[in-house]
Amino acid sequence: MAKKTSTASIERLCSLYRALIELEGQSDSRVSSSKLGKLLGIAPHNIRKDINSLGEQGETGAGYDVGRLKTALEKKLGLDHTRRVAVVGLGRLGRAVLEHEQLAESGFDIVAGFDSNINRLETIRTDVRLYHADEISSVVRKEEIDLGIVTVPSKAAQETADRLIRGGVTGIVNFSPKVIVSGRSEVTVSNIDLVGRLRFLTAREKMTFEYLS
């Protein structure tokens, strides 16, 4: 297999996939790169490059077929089978994630919840099976969990991630403000701390403003 796909490109392909799901319901069964570009705020050239980079789509001279492209992407991105997900940290945010209907609809089954507070484990009413945080590694392994969502306080974040990784997850979404670094290169971590985002937006405005003056 030839060229590695860049992170940025994978990111765009995922947005693209999302857009295609929406377009699927529409009347028109074809889309052009420029229409997709407008929808996602990406340059059309870029979209063509991305699509083409996953081995050409065989589409020809007048737009892409929405259904076909979607199916192709699904396969290429590995989104054609459900994935098993665990949530660690059952505070307000963690519980909101547990009950997030959209996850299952999109092929991500939450099959386990973890917390270090026994009280919580007994109180929370949910269909998801709950375990103590000490069991993370073994449950992840036994239940063949692919991905972990971390919603614990920052001081527990790295330790939580290490346990998930030891259990064998291939990716982690980290909502805690502490940046998680994955020792192994085959595990990808996506850090999406809210405070960090707000800081970024603030900084962004400041710097843009300064640049103009």
Added chain:
Amino acid sequence: MAKKTSTASIERLCSLYRALIELEGQSDSRVSSSKLGKLLGIAPHNIRKDINSLGEQGETGAGYDVGRLKTALEKKLGLDHTRRVAVVGLGRLGRAVLEHEQLAESGFDIVAGFDSNINRLETIRTDVRLYHADEISSVVRKEEIDLGIVTVPSKAAQETADRLIRGGVTGIVNFSPKVIVSGRSEVTVSNIDLVGRLRFLTAREKMTFEYLS
């Protein structure tokens, strides 16, 4: 003012700021770029460049002074004053955000919540003032709100964002899966949809695996 700071660089500076907050409590009052690099998973060269790009820090030959660098960053990134934030969409996730203590601690005051469901507005118990979604623009303007957090269903996302922008926010964090595009260039949008992140992690693993084979 000379060179515009790149998005990636601002992003790194924000992580850096976070790391400095943590280091501030520690015994050692100095950090080296390599130590910071290890902590954040960034190359030391890169960190030096970033720090230096905001007008040199005056630090000399043996590490940076944690406190001084933090203060400098605070000022440069515009994090030295509190910002006013609104949350739109008071479902499970929105309510979790409303009560997120860390926001206020970090200088982001949530001063308004919005929803289009009157029932919710009456039921939710919180210190934050709640309004109907129709009032977004006027309240944002009157309360001088800087940033918006969007936790509405995807079909309402763009409309919500438009209202926030009309009211005058300078940035939006969008938790909904629908990509929001801001017409005006002075408004930055940060899209952080959970399903999208999980898709990305899935795709990432698949592509890495394929590359190796």
Added chain:
DNA sequence: ACCTGTGAATAGTTTCACAGCT
């Protein structure tokens, strides 16, 4: 010995331009 600051080199990503298809 270990650190920062920074010009130069390298690598990587995006944009352009146009050939070719429908």
Added chain:
DNA sequence: AGCTGTGAAACTATTCACAGGT
């Protein structure tokens, strides 16, 4: 007329290398 596919150009970002300081 409008579209995709793609090599080449332009641009941006990262990494290197080393001068200079403590």
